[in-house]
Amino acid sequence: MSERSAERAVPGAVFVRIAAELRLFAAPRNRRERLRVPHDGTASAGHVVQSLGVPLTEVGELSLDEVAVTAEDRPTAGSLLEVWPLDWPEHVRRRFVLDVHLGTLARRLRLLGLDTAYRNDAADDELIEQAARQRRVLLTRDRGLLRRRKLPEGAFVYSSRPDDQLHEVLHRFAPPLNPWSRCVSCNGSLEAASKEEVSARLESGTRRCYDVFARCRSCGRLYWRGAHSRGLEGIVEAARAAHPGTSPG
Incomplete structure (x- = not known):
């Protein structure tokens, strides 16, 4: 036989x-x-x-x-x-929600302009409900969470290193990037703010050295391209270089 x-x-x-x-x-x-x-x-x-x-x-x-x-x-x-x-890239929605263990990845995705929901105290049921209600892809390293019946869309993050995690998400979903357009703290969108509008909130050294500012429409946090942004610029340029298809034409 x-x-x-x-x-x-x-x-x-x-x-x-x-x-x-x-x-x-x-x-x-x-x-x-x-x-x-x-x-x-x-x-x-x-x-x-x-x-x-x-x-x-x-x-x-x-x-x-x-x-x-x-x-x-x-x-x-x-x-x-x-x-x-699966064959990558996937052609699915490009809004994300991340579990509590992926805070660094969440900030980097926001830096690149991707709509990324994240809370460091969100329970599993809350994540699944948010993914369904807001039509987001849940990114997680929790295999059991991805097997929950109520989860509409999700993806496993294979790497434990933030640099590799970012590369992985960009490779898997190939989302269009719009760096410096979102608040890395709350995910709100940024708007230009004049120096005069924000002057009272600036340290004297910042007021003296910088003229271009942005402000989060949601939480009010201020941004400017100072010495603190060099590391972030490196992340943005590395993402654009490694994933040219994600950058706007």
């Missing part, structure tokens, strides 16, 4: 092949090329995949016995479910 025929003969189970790029999500015991998964005939393909730890947010194509299917389709006993990763 061939391997394929033997698989067909196994009742109450489906066979799953997870692409190598996605195996990091599975429990260590499931990080194999082929898995035998108990199946009672009622679970959908998406349920089988998520039961192994792989969030559907990271899955591209699913196939059953080499035929493309959706996450709602149901495998039959002995069938082979293959799970493939």
Whole structure:
């Protein structure tokens, strides 16, 4: 009997092949090329995949016995479910909400002009509700959060380093950049402010050395291109150089 025929003969189970790029999500015991998964005939393909730890947010194509299917389709006993990763870039909405562990990434995305919601005390349920209500993509390193049913759109942040996280998000979503247009503190939009308007709020050295200012429409924070901005300018230029397709033409 061939391997394929033997698989067909196994009742109450489906066979799953997870692409190598996605195996990091599975429990260590499931990080194999082929898995035998108990199946009672009622679970959908998406349920089988998520039961192994792989969030559907990271899955591209699913196939059953080499035929493309959706996450709602149901495998039959002995069938082979293959799970493939997404192709990047994704063409989805470019508004984000970030979990509490991604504060540095949130500030850098705002620096580049991307609409990025973030609170360092947001609970998981609040993040999911906000993602759904405001039609945002939830960025997180919490795999369990991405498997929550109520989450409409999400993405796993693979790296733990802010520089790499930023590169990853820009590569995955290719959003158009508009640097220096958002407040890195609150995500509000910036507007030009004359020196006369803000003079009373400036230190004497700042008032003497700088003439061009911006102000957040939401929280009122002031911005100017001083010595403190050199590191930020480096982040902006590095993003533009590494991801030229994200910069406005």
